[in-house]
Amino acid sequence: MKLFKLSPIALLLALLAVQQTAINPIAWKVFALFSSTILALMLQSASMGAIGFMSLSVGGLIGAFTIKEAIAGFGSPLVWQIVTVFFIARGFVKTGLSKRISFHIIKFFGKNILGLSYGFVLVNFTLGPLIPSSAARIGGIIFPIIRSVAETLGSDPEKGTQKKVGSFFTLLCLYSNAIVSGTFLTAMAANLIIKSLAADAGLQLTWLNWFEASCVPAFVCMLLMPLLLYAIYPPQLKDISKTTGLINDELEKLGKFSTSEKQMLAILLSILCAWIFGDFLKIDAILVSFVGLSCLILSNILNFEKDILTEKEAWHTLIWLSALLMLAKTLEQSGFLEFLVTNLNHILVGMSWPSAITVLVLVYGYTHYLFASNSSHVSAMYAIFLGTAIKMGTPPMLAGLIFAFTSSLFAGLYYYTSTEAVILYNSKYVSMQDFFKYGIIMTSFLFCLWMFTGIAWWKLIGLY
Secondary structure, eight states: OHHHHTHHHHHHHHHHHSOOSSSOHHHHHHHHHHHHHHHHHHHTOSOHHHHHHHHHHHHHHHTSSOHHHHGGGGGOHHHHHHHHHHHHHHHHHHTSHHHHHHHHHHHHHTTSHHHHHHHHHHHHHHHTTTOOOHHHHIIIIIHHHHHHHHHHTTOOGGGTOGGGTHHHHHHHHHHHHHHHHHHOTTSOHHHHHHHHHHHHTTOOOOHHHHHHHHHHHHHHHHHHHHHHHHHHSOOSOOOOTHHHHHHHHHHHHHOSOOHHHHHHHHHHHHHHHHHHSHHHHTOOHHHHHHHHHHHHHHTTSSOIIIIITTOHHHHHHHHHHHHHHHHHHHHHHHTHHHHHHHHHHHHHTTOOHHHHHHHHHHHHHHGGGGOSSHHHHHHHHHHHHHHHHHHTTOOHHHHHHHHHHHHHHGGGSSTTSSHHHHHHHHTTSSOHHHHHHHHHHHHHHHHHHHHHHHHHHHHHTTOO
């Protein structure tokens, strides 16, 4: 196993040893480093932060870039926006506001198994635009609630009763998250990477134009997904009358709205409004995040030493995401991506743009099997496929959004293809075999449904 995890080093050395005349030596060095970094992330050779830091160090040693260029990614506004929102999400959880909102939604919808399912989907949808980390949203808020409900209903993997209701709810959680992550620009960290990469291609993806394109296909998917999952992977338990009592007990424990919850709600709504109308009001989204975080600190919802400095996931993200973004940017600037796009164009020559983008988006989606996170998949593939689609004649905004939506929809393809999938798999409610089987079925279904619905909707709103 240790030798297996050292294979990224072997790949780096092998690529560096290959003589390439078609592209410049610096571009090839960056490609070799980028490829070995992605492989290390896929194999989980070390933590993502450690891999990012070591990649920057190795890149400086082999002359792929200078150390000043290496650390430039740490000044990326995108990275700091993501990191800042991790802190805002912590306040959302810390005050208990997330639980209160979730329990009220579940109480309203929890009349039967499908009703409760739609309640969970609505919880995810409600939190989606507010929490840009899908892993934090699922692992920190939604799945703990789902698991609590499942265990109360007697569904516990430790007792061998996981399929009573918990297995169904676990996969429901995963696939609903794939839909929600594609619905809002601020619902997944990788979406903000997409925004940055799209901007490099001359596309301005905003909260509003993203939601305008996603809202109709997302609604159709959220409406039909629970029905299909219920039909092919039904829970054993049908009577969920205990749910109402559970939710009432939990709400009673929460009591009345606390001052901190009211403050948190006011700050959250202000942040969301500023994100939505930021382009119209000419307010920078990153500045909004910083101001929102400052308000949380000033209101004593968050403590800088106890909450900000101890938020390991945020600082971890700062390191690995800065490294990935810098490598992706350097690849583009070195001309390597242009080289790949040119060769992909040769393969697709003679195709109409609708045929070309169909092939491209299918390859883009199913290659998610090769990546252990949405962010690494997007960082490695998005710019290449977007550039190729545009060169084949696809309307630029349409291409940018199609690949963006595909990035989210394929996050539930397998148990390791996203951080939230790993969290759900580790709960032991769903076996590896079921993750694989239903991952293919449900992801393919959602992708086809989203695209077929989108084709009509995008034509109506003038994307092509």
